[in-house]
Amino acid sequence: MKSDFKNKAFDYTITVITFILVVICLVPLLNIAAVSFSSNAAIMARKVLLWPVGWSFYAYQAVFKDMEMIRSLFFTIGLTLAFTVLSMFMTILAAYPLTKKQLKGRNAFLVLIVITMYFSGGMIPDYILIKNLGMLDTIWCLLLPGMLSAFNLIILKTFFSNLPESLEESAFLDGANHATILFRIVLPLSTPVLATLSLFYAVGRWNGFMDALLYTTRNDLYTLQLKLYQIVYNSMSLEVSQVEGSWAGDLIPESMRAASVMFATVPILLVYPWLQRYFISGVMIGAIKG
Amino acid sequence: MSDYGISTTINKKPSTKIKQKKGLGLYLRNNWILYLFLVLPMLYFLIFKYAPMYGILVAFKDYNMFDGIMKSPWNNFATFKEIFGMADFYRAVRNTFLLNLLDVIFGFPAPIFLAIILSELKYRRFKKFSQTVLYMPHFLSWIIIGSISLQLFSAQTGIINIAVTALGFEPIKFLTNRFSWIATYTSLGIWQSVGWNTIIYLAAIAGINSELYEAAVVDGAGRLRKIWHITLPGIKPTIIILLILQLGRMVAIGFDRPIAMTNNLVIENSDVISTFVYRVGLQAFQFSIATAVGFFQSVVGMIFLVTTNYIAEKSGEQGIW
Numbered sequence: 001m002k003s004d005f006k007n008k009a010f011d012y013t014i015t016v017i018t019f020i021l022v023v024i025c026l027v028p029l030l031n032i033a034a035v036s037f038s039s040n041a042a043i044m045a046r047k048v049l050l051w052p053v054g055w056s057f058y059a060y061q062a063v064f065k066d067m068e069m070i071r072s073l074f075f076t077i078g079l080t081l082a083f084t085v086l087s088m089f090m091t092i093l094a095a096y097p098l099t100k101k102q103l104k105g106r107n108a109f110l111v112l113i114v115i116t117m118y119f120s121g122g123m124i125p126d127y128i129l130i131k132n133l134g135m136l137d138t139i140w141c142l143l144l145p146g147m148l149s150a151f152n153l154i155i156l157k158t159f160f161s162n163l164p165e166s167l168e169e170s171a172f173l174d175g176a177n178h179a180t181i182l183f184r185i186v187l188p189l190s191t192p193v194l195a196t197l198s199l200f201y202a203v204g205r206w207n208g209f210m211d212a213l214l215y216t217t218r219n220d221l222y223t224l225q226l227k228l229y230q231i232v233y234n235s236m237s238l239e240v241s242q243v244e245g246s247w248a249g250d251l252i253p254e255s256m257r258a259a260s261v262m263f264a265t266v267p268i269l270l271v272y273p274w275l276q277r278y279f280i281s282g283v284m285i286g287a288i289k290g
Numbered sequence: 291m292s293d294y295g296i297s298t299t300i301n302k303k304p305s306t307k308i309k310q311k312k313g314l315g316l317y318l319r320n321n322w323i324l325y326l327f328l329v330l331p332m333l334y335f336l337i338f339k340y341a342p343m344y345g346i347l348v349a350f351k352d353y354n355m356f357d358g359i360m361k362s363p364w365n366n367f368a369t370f371k372e373i374f375g376m377a378d379f380y381r382a383v384r385n386t387f388l389l390n391l392l393d394v395i396f397g398f399p400a401p402i403f404l405a406i407i408l409s410e411l412k413y414r415r416f417k418k419f420s421q422t423v424l425y426m427p428h429f430l431s432w433i434i435i436g437s438i439s440l441q442l443f444s445a446q447t448g449i450i451n452i453a454v455t456a457l458g459f460e461p462i463k464f465l466t467n468r469f470s471w472i473a474t475y476t477s478l479g480i481w482q483s484v485g486w487n488t489i490i491y492l493a494a495i496a497g498i499n500s501e502l503y504e505a506a507v508v509d510g511a512g513r514l515r516k517i518w519h520i521t522l523p524g525i526k527p528t529i530i531i532l533l534i535l536q537l538g539r540m541v542a543i544g545f546d547r548p549i550a551m552t553n554n555l556v557i558e559n560s561d562v563i564s565t566f567v568y569r570v571g572l573q574a575f576q577f578s579i580a581t582a583v584g585f586f587q588s589v590v591g592m593i594f595l596v597t598t599n600y601i602a603e604k605s606g607e608q609g610i611w
Binding site: 003006007010011014015017018019021022024025026027028029031032035043044046048049050090093094096097098100102103104109112113116118119120121122123124125126127128129132133144145147148153177178179182203206207209210214225226228229232233254257258260261264265268269272273276279280284 | 317320321323324325327328330331332334335337338339340341342343344345346348358359404407408410411412413416417419420422423424425426427429430431432433434436437438439440441442444446447449452481485489493512513514545546549550564567568571572577580581584585587588591592595
């Protein structure tokens, strides 16, 4: 009896703790959503907690009227799609040959690739390279430098090498060559891992900020995150500028900043629940290898 | 000369030579496609990964943008001597280590606790729901998180300080006071990653033999005891290897997170190696200094990685190679 009670008490505590953590997780987003829909007066009067006070759509009107935001959104969507296709193409091309044990030079290739995971030229040499290739301020600097992730490559290679060899052997006997095998046999069997890796690439590109910051100055090449950074950060928050004693400058109302954040976040939140399980299975495959 | 290189040398056995060449020819005929596939990827690695390594030379020269790397004059280690005399450099290194250390001390145990809690949850639907919510911050970019934090932690209108002042305290300057900032930085890091990092631990916990638990119940163990004596030891290998990997990355630090959270008031603590390189290199255009610092980081980072990997292998766990 007593242990039964202890068990129940334990379960209850665990559930409460988890619930609290879930709430803590959600509070920031609820708050930002609330601020984005609130009137400025209410925000400054410190009345806005988790629900809008003084309902106002002014902030969203401003955001949706901002053509640069809209353009940045569509640009980033298109960029993400193109990048994902390109990256998956390269990753598949690289992973398949590296699973073939008979490939001469296989170890050399693998070593070369693994080295790049642990050592790189650095921010400045990368910048100099992009500059010398004439890719600054073009779409190529957002597509090419990141298009092959060695980490994703290893995940795919591991998956390919776990496919039964007999399939390929019988295909060879039937007169198929490697290209046929790859496209007709291996890829159709790999759809889960292909989906997962596509999502890894897509999320990485969608959240990508640093390369756009470093390599682009043209407005129409700004990724969504960079655009958000400019809106939110280049107008300093009220208190920072006050403490610094600097001029208030072009202050953007809190509600507008919050609306911009929501604009950049909602797409992910909409898509995320459906895609969640692909990410988890990808982590598992990666973890088993690593 | 045919493909099958029939040798006319007296000493060689013609049949073996034919066999070798035949083998190579056959091999190439069957596998040339593989090499074709590898052309583009290898070009990628050569151009975008190995070519920049050549750019490290900038650290050893007085780089002039117009002369390019080749024509800029060598200055041997003068740049390195310069950075080792810069207070800002030491500050960046110190901050990098400090913030990473705090991430290890506070951010490393958190997913372990959470994973254990989640694994003990009885109600499956609630568990799935909780996991979905808890993984979500991992997918938000640091710009989004930083923007949210500017509002959340605002001393005047932020919800947290509203609560703090409602309790009668002075508002806390989370983002503008150097020391509170460090706590905010670390906490947000935990918020962002704790859920996602439970995945590996949950998988490890699932791999523990359930007979151990049953035997413990027979011995009269309660829930906490089972966790302490079975769950934790069961995931110890995972914990150790992940800890070692994280320690191996002590010198590395991302760019997005510090940049998203920094401002001029906390820069004494927020300037890390990555932001230093950005500031000095791409904003002030002192390429040689920035490259030297980056190179320093790469080398020290490699030393850390190799050392911690060595320790990992010695302790019986599989290394990362």
